[in-house]
Amino acid sequence: AQSVAQPEDQVNVAEGNPLTVKCTYSVSGNPYLFWYVQYPNRGLQFLLKYITGDNLVKGSYGFEAEFNKSQTSFHLKKPSALVSDSALYFCAVRDPGGQAGTALIFGKGTTLSVSS
Amino acid sequence: GAGVSQSPSNKVTEKGKDVELRCDPISGHTALYWYRQSLGQGLEFLIYFQGNSAPDKSGLPSDRFSAERTGGSVSTLTIQRTQQEDSAVYLCASSLAPGPGELFFGEGSRLTVL
Numbered sequence: 319a320q321s322v323a324q325p326e327d328q329v330n331v332a333e334g335n336p337l338t339v340k341c342t343y344s345v346s347g348n349p350y351l352f353w354y355v356q357y358p359n360r361g362l363q364f365l366l367k368y369i370t371g372d373n374l375v376k377g378s379y380g381f382e383a384e385f386n387k388s389q390t391s392f393h394l395k396k397p398s399a400l401v402s403d404s405a406l407y408f409c410a411v412r413d414p415g416g417q418a419g420t421a422l423i424f425g426k427g428t429t430l431s432v433s434s
Numbered sequence: 435g436a437g438v439s440q441s442p443s444n445k446v447t448e449k450g451k452d453v454e455l456r457c458d459p460i461s462g463h464t465a466l467y468w469y470r471q472s473l474g475q476g477l478e479f480l481i482y483f484q485g486n487s488a489p490d491k492s493g494l495p496s497d498r499f500s501a502e503r504t505g506g507s508v509s510t511l512t513i514q515r516t517q518q519e520d521s522a523v524y525l526c527a528s529s530l531a532p533g534p535g536e537l538f539f540g541e542g543s544r545l546t547v548l
Contacts, residue, residue, distance in 0.1 A: 350534050362477075362525070364536040408477060414534075421467060421490055422537060426476030 324425035339394040341409030352410040438540035459528030
């Protein structure tokens, strides 16, 4: 069965510093990987995804993520954090090789807090 | 509408009552998901509909929970004999394709069971 882990409940970073939000996954085959963000009192928004190809994926708001197959990781990164990046971030995985119509499974989320 | 629409946005009910939550996906999206978001629990997968295929119900927490999708469009999540632990935000999402397509989420239905 597929699963995804976000080992940190909270990440704190100062504005202007680089940020990393960690994600590891477990699937039987090659995964589809996603990052979503949830701002306070708002729905989830898609940030970026890895399907195939280049391991470094660029997404919205200057975020990027690197797919590392050997470490089964898909960490979210940004070179310079903004206070407005403060939000709840979710990593998600789907196993395309599983039974037809496998669902997208989310991690528990990581709260990112960027201080000014 | 342009996005995923959920109703009601807020629902307060008494323990033991039944509730129905509605989701109107983006037109043309064949995949529809229900998730539950509780404080500290992340997004818990409940059920997944893909076209005319049998739904993946593997995430439903008990037989008090059920969902249907009529005509491949609108979906209703029903919780029977609600319990206090059912209190959460219920999120619906749809996607154009079941594989690599990203999900588009509604704003959610906040359920409070007294």
